Amino acid sequence: MPAAAHFYPQGAELQRKNYIGRKVNKTELHIEPKAFDLEKIRRDFPILGLQVHGKPLCYLDNAATTQKPQAVIDSLVQYYSSMNANIHRGVHHLSEVSTKAFEDARIKVKSFINASSEKEIIFTRGTTESINLVANSFLRGRFEDGDEVIITGMEHHSNIVPWQLFDSIKKIKLRIVPVDDNGELILDDFEKMINEKTKLVSVVYVSNSLGTINPVEKIISAAHKHNVPVLLDAAQAIQHIPVDVRKLDCDFLAFSGHKIYGPTGIGILYGKEKLLDELPPFLGGGDMISKVTFNGTTFNQLPYKFEAGTSNIADAIALGTAIDYVAGIGIDAISSHETEILEYASAKVAEVPGLKIIGTAKNKSSVLSFIFDNIHPHDVGTFLDFEGIAVRTGHHCTQPIMDRFCIPATTRASFAMYNTKEEVDILVRGLKKITEVFN
Numbered sequence: 433m434p435a436a437a438h439f440y441p442q443g444a445e446l447q448r449k450n451y452i453g454r455k456v457n458k459t460e461l462h463i464e465p466k467a468f469d470l471e472k473i474r475r476d477f478p479i480l481g482l483q484v485h486g487k488p489l490c491y492l493d494n495a496a497t498t499q500k501p502q503a504v505i506d507s508l509v510q511y512y513s514s515m516n517a518n519i520h521r522g523v524h525h526l527s528e529v530s531t532k533a534f535e536d537a538r539i540k541v542k543s544f545i546n547a548s549s550e551k552e553i554i555f556t557r558g559t560t561e562s563i564n565l566v567a568n569s570f571l572r573g574r575f576e577d578g579d580e581v582i583i584t585g586m587e588h589h590s591n592i593v594p595w596q597l598f599d600s601i602k603k604i605k606l607r608i609v610p611v612d613d614n615g616e617l618i619l620d621d622f623e624k625m626i627n628e629k630t631k632l633v634s635v636v637y638v639s640n641s642l643g644t645i646n647p648v649e650k651i652i653s654a655a656h657k658h659n660v661p662v663l664l665d666a667a668q669a670i671q672h673i674p675v676d677v678r679k680l681d682c683d684f685l686a687f688s689g690h691k692i693y694g695p696t697g698i699g700i701l702y703g704k705e706k707l708l709d710e711l712p713p714f715l716g717g718g719d720m721i722s723k724v725t726f727n728g729t730t731f732n733q734l735p736y737k738f739e740a741g742t743s744n745i746a747d748a749i750a751l752g753t754a755i756d757y758v759a760g761i762g763i764d765a766i767s768s769h770e771t772e773i774l775e776y777a778s779a780k781v782a783e784v785p786g787l788k789i790i791g792t793a794k795n796k797s798s799v800l801s802f803i804f805d806n807i808h809p810h811d812v813g814t815f816l817d818f819e820g821i822a823v824r825t826g827h828h829c830t831q832p833i834m835d836r837f838c839i840p841a842t843t844r845a846s847f848a849m850y851n852t853k854e855e856v857d858i859l860v861r862g863l864k865k866i867t868e869v870f871n
């Protein structure tokens with residue numbers, strides 16, 4: 433028994449060390465993009481062949497979640513049919529295979545966002561959990577009463593509520609960067625908002641309700657002049673534009689697997705190693721510890737310090753597959769296709785009588801939000817559904833920006849790499865029909 437008790441944890445330790453910091457053969461994980469072939473891409477996504485209410489599915493709700501290519505679906509099936517075992521702690525074959533696949537997925541994420549080390553890549557449940565992780569670690573390690581966090585007027589609720597949850601423990605003041613009528617940040621006074629109480633700037637990279645691509649480089653360099661770290665909510669950036677954390681020099685970056693053609697329930701927190709090292713863990717439990725006694729606990733090395741309990745192994749591996757898939761198409765090619773679709777759609781919807789676009793920033797990505805004076809967005813969404821068109825209606829978890837525009841909700845069409853101009857035409861025909869019916 434004593435021998436086994438010694439052997440087992442050492443085995444687990446060895447298994448970890450094999451993966452973190454190991455030299456990876458670059459060609460092993462590097463994927464060269466192929467030519468952008470829209471028809472082939474559409475064939476890769478089985479759900480796009482569905483009929484809805486007797487009409488071909490026209491899926492334009494990609495900001496809510498993206499559809500999954502067959503490779504991602506296969507990855508989940510393959511994991512559960514040939515690899516399923518708990519990771520890091522086992523010395524048997526299946527555990528080693530699943531540990532390798534899990535840690536390879538981490539390396540794929542690292543390469544995709546150009547992080548310096550796998551230690552900087554934390555698996556979470558998604559953007560929401562990633563932001564909550566930073567908020568809670570700051571609460572334990574850095575915040576004092578009256579400290580300030582700067583966010584913007586166009587944040588998703590997941591970058592507002594976590595900071596407000598501490599109210600009964602510590603009072604954190606939120607300072608808000610205002611938004612102009614086009615949906616662009618007014619940055620004139622941004623630097624003046626930073627003071628000795630500012631502990632973090634936490635901003636959305638691409639707005640999910642307006643489509644604005646924020647000038648985050650400018651924000652980061654201004655914040656860094658005052659030694660304030662910056663967290664980027666990249667939930668709507670990672671699938672649309674190249675994201676290079678070293679070039680951006682952001683301190684944290686959060687995204688969700690399901691927005692980038694991967695599964696739900698898995699996401700990433702990137703953090704600079706030095707900062708992650710300094711911060712205390714968020715959740716306690718198995719895998720995040722080095723030694724536990726009833727008197728206290730020492731924590732595991734990065735990234736495990738922030739990954740308590742059994743991870744979402746299958747979905748992490750499938751996220752790696754999704755990243756391979758996106759890398760195989762090429763994020764630049766995806767970005768230019770989506771820009772073409774957005775420009776086409778923005779011009780086409782202008783033909784629809786009474787339609788007003790909300791969010792007309794110069795630099796936009798993949799989101800077209802709009803309202804009618806006399807038709808409620810929910811009626812628009814329901815009507816379009818009968819045409820087989822999936823759009824999102826509501827406040828998109830961004831109620832403060834709806835208040836800013838004095839509207840309760842919008843209808844939002846959001847585009848992905850597989851959308852076509854024909855689908856935009858279908859949307860516009862549907863919208864014209866609605867105006868005929870309602871007027």
Ligand code: PLP
Binds near residue numbers: 496561638640668
């Ligand atoms: N931030 C933005 C900009 C989003 O669009 C979303 C989801 O729509 C989130 C955060 C939250 O993502 P999740 O629900 O996957 O955690």
